[in-house]
Amino acid sequence: MKKVLIVLSAGFLFSCTNSDDCHECHIAWENAQGQEIEVELGEFCGAELSDLESNGDTLLEPVVVGMDTVPAAYYPGSSIHCEEHADH
Amino acid sequence: MLKQVVLLIFPFYCFAQISGTVKNNDNQPLSGVDVLITSTSVLIQTDSQGNFTLNYDIPSNTLIYFSKEMYEGKSLIYKKGDNISVQLEKLYIDIDEVVVSSLNQKLSTNQTVNIQSVNMNQLNASSFDLVEGLAQISGVEAISTGNGIRKIVVRGLSGTRVVTLMNGVRVENQQWGGDHGIGFTDLGIGKVELVKGPASIMFGADALGGALYFSDENYTSKKKIQSKINSTFESSSMRFNNQLSLKWTHKELKSNTFVEYGNAADYQLPNKRYLFNSRYSNLALKTALGYNMENWVMNLRYQYNYNILGLPGHSHDKEPSIQQLTSSSQNRYPTRPTQFNTQHLIKLENKFYFGTKTLKATLSNSTNRLEEFEAWTVAEIDMTLGSTQLNLDYSMPITERFKWTLGTQAALMNTKNKAARTQLLPDATTTDFGAFSLLEYNKGSFSSQAGLRYDTRSIELTNSTFSKDFNAYSATLGVSKKGENQHIRLSYSSAFRTPHFSELLANGVHHGTQRYEIGEVNLTSEKGNQLDLSYEWANQHLGLIINPYYHIITDFIALNPLDSTINNYPVYRYEQEDKVSIKGVEMNLHFHPHFAHQLHIEESITLLEGKNENNFLPLMPANKFQTLVKYYFEKRQKRVQLHHLFFDYTYHSAQNKVAQNERVSEQYGLINLGLNIVLNNRPDFALTLGVKNITNKSYISHLSRLKNYGIPHEGRSYFIKLSSTI
Numbered sequence: 001m002k003k004v005l006i007v008l009s010a011g012f013l014f015s016c017t018n019s020d021d022c023h024e025c026h027i028a029w030e031n032a033q034g035q036e037i038e039v040e041l042g043e044f045c046g047a048e049l050s051d052l053e054s055n056g057d058t059l060l061e062p063v064v065v066g067m068d069t070v071p072a073a074y075y076p077g078s079s080i081h082c083e084e085h086a087d088h
Numbered sequence: 089m090l091k092q093v094v095l096l097i098f099p100f101y102c103f104a105q106i107s108g109t110v111k112n113n114d115n116q117p118l119s120g121v122d123v124l125i126t127s128t129s130v131l132i133q134t135d136s137q138g139n140f141t142l143n144y145d146i147p148s149n150t151l152i153y154f155s156k157e158m159y160e161g162k163s164l165i166y167k168k169g170d171n172i173s174v175q176l177e178k179l180y181i182d183i184d185e186v187v188v189s190s191l192n193q194k195l196s197t198n199q200t201v202n203i204q205s206v207n208m209n210q211l212n213a214s215s216f217d218l219v220e221g222l223a224q225i226s227g228v229e230a231i232s233t234g235n236g237i238r239k240i241v242v243r244g245l246s247g248t249r250v251v252t253l254m255n256g257v258r259v260e261n262q263q264w265g266g267d268h269g270i271g272f273t274d275l276g277i278g279k280v281e282l283v284k285g286p287a288s289i290m291f292g293a294d295a296l297g298g299a300l301y302f303s304d305e306n307y308t309s310k311k312k313i314q315s316k317i318n319s320t321f322e323s324s325s326m327r328f329n330n331q332l333s334l335k336w337t338h339k340e341l342k343s344n345t346f347v348e349y350g351n352a353a354d355y356q357l358p359n360k361r362y363l364f365n366s367r368y369s370n371l372a373l374k375t376a377l378g379y380n381m382e383n384w385v386m387n388l389r390y391q392y393n394y395n396i397l398g399l400p401g402h403s404h405d406k407e408p409s410i411q412q413l414t415s416s417s418q419n420r421y422p423t424r425p426t427q428f429n430t431q432h433l434i435k436l437e438n439k440f441y442f443g444t445k446t447l448k449a450t451l452s453n454s455t456n457r458l459e460e461f462e463a464w465t466v467a468e469i470d471m472t473l474g475s476t477q478l479n480l481d482y483s484m485p486i487t488e489r490f491k492w493t494l495g496t497q498a499a500l501m502n503t504k505n506k507a508a509r510t511q512l513l514p515d516a517t518t519t520d521f522g523a524f525s526l527l528e529y530n531k532g533s534f535s536s537q538a539g540l541r542y543d544t545r546s547i548e549l550t551n552s553t554f555s556k557d558f559n560a561y562s563a564t565l566g567v568s569k570k571g572e573n574q575h576i577r578l579s580y581s582s583a584f585r586t587p588h589f590s591e592l593l594a595n596g597v598h599h600g601t602q603r604y605e606i607g608e609v610n611l612t613s614e615k616g617n618q619l620d621l622s623y624e625w626a627n628q629h630l631g632l633i634i635n636p637y638y639h640i641i642t643d644f645i646a647l648n649p650l651d652s653t654i655n656n657y658p659v660y661r662y663e664q665e666d667k668v669s670i671k672g673v674e675m676n677l678h679f680h681p682h683f684a685h686q687l688h689i690e691e692s693i694t695l696l697e698g699k700n701e702n703n704f705l706p707l708m709p710a711n712k713f714q715t716l717v718k719y720y721f722e723k724r725q726k727r728v729q730l731h732h733l734f735f736d737y738t739y740h741s742a743q744n745k746v747a748q749n750e751r752v753s754e755q756y757g758l759i760n761l762g763l764n765i766v767l768n769n770r771p772d773f774a775l776t777l778g779v780k781n782i783t784n785k786s787y788i789s790h791l792s793r794l795k796n797y798g799i800p801h802e803g804r805s806y807f808i809k810l811s812s813t814i
Contacts (some may be wrong), residue, residue, distance in 0.1 A: 034656070086364035
């Protein structure tokens with residue numbers, strides 16, 4: 001009994017860590033109706049991810065997403081979203 | 089070698105011995121009685137002959153408290169050389185059990201203020217979280233953001249209006265934020281005492297709504313290392329939590345160490361979907377070292393808590409649907425947005441005993457770092473709150489019936505920002521100083537208390553000339569009279585709360601609460617005055633407590649929504665209201681029928697209403713009706729023993745008394761069921777199996793911060809709790 005309890009405790013303790021530090025990112029742009037339009041930027045990892053989230057990104061040409069056109073401009077780090085959302 | 093070093097550092101001058109016997113009404117020895125030496129926090133248990141022994145001396149005039157389940161607790165004042173012999177009487181109703189307060193070392197029968205004491209192992213067996221457990225107490229509720237972030241609400245007030253203390257030290261954990269939880273778990277906590285209503289006389293500024301006073305588990309008196317595990321599992325969030333404790337003592341030197349790790353995935357809603365990012369994890373360490381001589385008791389305590397808390401309900405849409413905020417699959421790995429909360433607390437306590445006089449000096453230091461991340465690598469908010477506190481209390485009997493306590497409390501708190509996208513609050517220093525005088529009178533079953541306190545608080549910004557000073561008087565006056573079957577208490581208490589500098593100076597987005605907050609520099613202190621009456625009546629089979637109260641708060645600070653948005657975030661501004669009132673009544677009934685001694689029925693009712701001059705106050709808890717039925721099985725001569733079965737039903741009425749722009753809430757009732765099993769040959773083993781929300785009811789608490797998204801709490805959940813020595 002004692003051994004089982006110790007093994008169970010050790011197994012549970014520190015059993016969950018996340019090694020995945022790559023994330024899909026997009027520019028979030030708000031259209032005239034207040035809806036968020038996403039311009040996919042691809043997957044970023046490590047230092048590239050940190051650089052993107054800190055310094056933002058520049059769209060050199062307008063990008064058409066559905067009925068909206070996201071203008072060519074500099075988008076600061078706060079406009080770059082790399083977090084996951086629910087899978088709906 | 090270790091032993092020699094320890095002996096060198098802590099020389100053991102005294103080799104006296106304290107021993108005694110505990111018997112029942114029939115003069116038979118009582119085994120398993122807890123004998124608590126209050127001055128040194130050492131717990132001894134009587135052996136099969138009802139005897140107990142402690143192999144060293146303790147301060148004279150120490151209060152020793154004897155307790156055992158289903159027996160009436162008893163206390164005595166220890167005098168050197170006493171032959172201790174105690175008789176405990178069988179008790180069927182423990183509606184207001186006699187306990188010793190860690191706050192002031194007084195028996196609950198002599199308390200003139202309303203202090204509710206709860207042992208951690210008494211908290212509802214179906215609770216998995218410290219705050220969830222405390223919310224079972226009448227008059228107490230929790231504001232929640234999913235399951236990971238919970239804040240205590242006492243009689244409708246929370247946040248900076250409720251002071252939290254850990255072993256007498258104020259826990260400064262950035263409680264100004266609506267989404268900042270209590271920050272620690274029940275690890276190593278033995279008892280919590282709850283002061284409902286103004287308590288500035290004891291705790292100074294901010295104790296307007298009440299105070300939670302947590303006390304660590306006692307030390308053991310056994311030489312051999314005592315190790316124990318507590319493990320829990322809950323199916324809705326696939327949550328597991330493991331705690332390991334180690335206790336050790338060698339004569340006057342005592343040590344407790346506790347570690348914990350818990351992890352929860354997104355919880356399952358009644359419709360079988362999962363609330364995205366309601367996941368969280370916690371890691372904690374707590375250790376205490378105690379030493380005493382005949383006239384001196386020292387305790388050094390340290391605790392560390394690290395929490396990773398997902399913030400559910402996050403969306404970039406203005407009005408997201410529940411479908412957008414929930415998932416079809418369950419995940420437990422940290423995502424974004426997430427709060428990281430790190431807390432260190434160290435405390436050195438010294439108590440000196442000069443005959444009947446006592447001097448207590450406590451020095452503590454804590455740091456709390458709060459990081460909120462919406463991006464993966466750049467923090468939105470990164471703030472550290474450092475706090476250093478010094479408390480001095482001196483108490484002395486003036487005559488046989490009068491006791492006088494004088495005290496001072498000083499604190500220095502520093503808020504510092506680190507590099508982050510947003511700086512919601514500026515860097516600032518807060519300095520507190522308070523002094524109080526408390527006079528107590530006890531004659532037989534009558535007790536009274538009168539106290540006065542003066543406090544000052546100064547807030548200065550680091551990078552600006554802004555500074556603000558506050559000062560206030562607080563008072564308390566109370567009487568208590570205990571009869572054979574009844575006990576009545578009446579108390580008046582006042583308190584104040586200075587505006588937090590988030591309320592004075594906020595000007596930015598608070599991502600945790602998803603709103604743009606604007607402060608008001610001209611806010612003044614809130615002042616609270618409460619009248620509290622408590623009447624208790626009990627006989628062998630029925631117990632009843634009725635506790636009405638009326639609390640008036642002037643210059644109440646409210647965070648009111650404005651009809652505008654900034655960067656898509658709704659704008660809220662701190663404003664001051666002339667006067668608000670909170671009135672309510674709490675009732676408890678304990679029925680233990682004569683024809684079925686195994687059956688215990690407890691009912692508690694909480695009714696509350698908060699109003700300003702024109703409207704109801706926001707976030708006032710709905711009325712609550714709780715029924716707990718416990719059936720204790722007859723003891724059998726088998727290895728596995730069914731100990732008790734419990735059934736609890738909690739009904740929250742609809743909350744239609746809401747503030748302007750606040751949503752009403754629907755009524756709901758929850759049923760939990762559980763079975764407790766013990767092993768007759770292993771008294772420290774206990775297993776509890778059960779089901780929470782057995783009907784899979786979809787419900788939303790009025791105090792849920794996810795209420796506006798229509799996100800319900802968790803659905804049916806199966807649980808296992810295991811506790812055992814190893």
